[in-house]
Amino acid sequence: MADASEVSEFLRPGQRIFVAGSSNEPTALLAHLSTQRLPSDLEFIQFPLAGFNDTDFTQFEPTACVTTFFMTGTLREADQGRVHYLPMQMRWVYDYLAQNVDVALIQVAYNASGELCLGPNVDFAGAVLGHTQTVLAELNRAIVAPAGAPRIEQSRIDFLYESHRPLATLAPPKLDETTLKIGAYVASLIQDGDCLQTGIGAIPAAVLQHLTDKNDLGMHGGLIDDGGMALIQAGNMNGRAKPVDTGMHVTGMALGSEDMMAWLAVTPAVVFRGANYTHEVAAIQQQPNFVSINSAVEIDLFGQINAEFVGGKQISGTGGSVDFMRGAKASAGGRSIIAMTATARKNSLSRIVTHVDMVTALRTDIDIVVTEFGIAKIKNLPNRARAEALIDIAAPQFRDELCDSLR
Numbered sequence: 001m002a003d004a005s006e007v008s009e010f011l012r013p014g015q016r017i018f019v020a021g022s023s024n025e026p027t028a029l030l031a032h033l034s035t036q037r038l039p040s041d042l043e044f045i046q047f048p049l050a051g052f053n054d055t056d057f058t059q060f061e062p063t064a065c066v067t068t069f070f071m072t073g074t075l076r077e078a079d080q081g082r083v084h085y086l087p088m089q090m091r092w093v094y095d096y097l098a099q100n101v102d103v104a105l106i107q108v109a110y111n112a113s114g115e116l117c118l119g120p121n122v123d124f125a126g127a128v129l130g131h132t133q134t135v136l137a138e139l140n141r142a143i144v145a146p147a148g149a150p151r152i153e154q155s156r157i158d159f160l161y162e163s164h165r166p167l168a169t170l171a172p173p174k175l176d177e178t179t180l181k182i183g184a185y186v187a188s189l190i191q192d193g194d195c196l197q198t199g200i201g202a203i204p205a206a207v208l209q210h211l212t213d214k215n216d217l218g219m220h221g222g223l224i225d226d227g228g229m230a231l232i233q234a235g236n237m238n239g240r241a242k243p244v245d246t247g248m249h250v251t252g253m254a255l256g257s258e259d260m261m262a263w264l265a266v267t268p269a270v271v272f273r274g275a276n277y278t279h280e281v282a283a284i285q286q287q288p289n290f291v292s293i294n295s296a297v298e299i300d301l302f303g304q305i306n307a308e309f310v311g312g313k314q315i316s317g318t319g320g321s322v323d324f325m326r327g328a329k330a331s332a333g334g335r336s337i338i339a340m341t342a343t344a345r346k347n348s349l350s351r352i353v354t355h356v357d358m359v360t361a362l363r364t365d366i367d368i369v370v371t372e373f374g375i376a377k378i379k380n381l382p383n384r385a386r387a388e389a390l391i392d393i394a395a396p397q398f399r400d401e402l403c404d405s406l407r
Helices: 004-010 027-033 090-097 125-131 177-187 202-209 226-234 258-264 321-330 383-392 396-404
Strands: 016-019 043-046 065-068 083-085 103-110 134-140 159-163 195-198 218-220 249-251 270-272 290-294 298-300 335-339 368-371 374-377
Touching (some): 027 103, 103 125, 177 368, 202 226, 226 258, 290 321, 374 383
Parallel strands (some): 195 218
Antiparallel strands (some): 368 374
């Protein structure tokens, strides 16, 4: 292993450098790298998560740029001439990274058995490790890797930088009356034996909290948090009904509390897989009754979803929701659910609109839409009927205006 002072010697001008994101960002290694004299024209590539990954790679060197699949507040404030947003669904980000990276920056940790592992985010690790020649890793001694995380041989790592820092935690979201009402509506659509995918935030947390009367639920998705852990610990989610990965809970990343990370360290049934499996339609369709639960910025009367664009600006990314929606379509008995509040900006704006600003998901991707005002089952409805169903779950003060747009 090279000395810490030699890290920049592994880099060459014009290289493309993948940086692991969300809970697996090698932040101590990045902090050290930012103090080094770096080659010119480096391109950093990351799928960041707002609130977890706030590195502005354009500050590392005057000619450095960043390619991102998800916009964050930090990147929106950076030099936009050197920030390149690339719209791409997570499944295809995996394939893109398998061919377009020279150097990988990752975080590793030892598991309880003393084996060196990836995690707690492995979304794209397989892609970059399978094709990248140079691997620079931060070995975090403060954490124990999840028992279900993939192993990595130390010989695969060219440079190892040791740290001892706690992972950033995800605090449980505050659930208000509106959020809990939406969660109850969505939970009413879940049946015993369903295989679930949920996202991050208050509404997914409210949904999971309302599933304590369900049995034999499965998990196959991009994320596990404290809500998923609670259902597994209570026995509601056991994966017994899954014909593939039976008894296992498949995820790409973990975001939650320190207690959850400690639990993952001794729970091999939670298995970490790459986005080429978690987000792959061919894998999802093997799970009958797969239910995809996601949110949106707005939905229009055609059923088109905008999940990334506000006020003419890119605020997030296409992410993985469309992968899961289409997986649900391919699953026997599957359902694609969009759950969202009916209004924004303190009830001054309707999130059900006549036309969205940007189409993230097609009108053919959505089966069911839920707000605090009810459930709209728009699958198989013709245009006018689906518009009327969506208006019925809009906030009452906006319904007349939306109805006028149909005339």
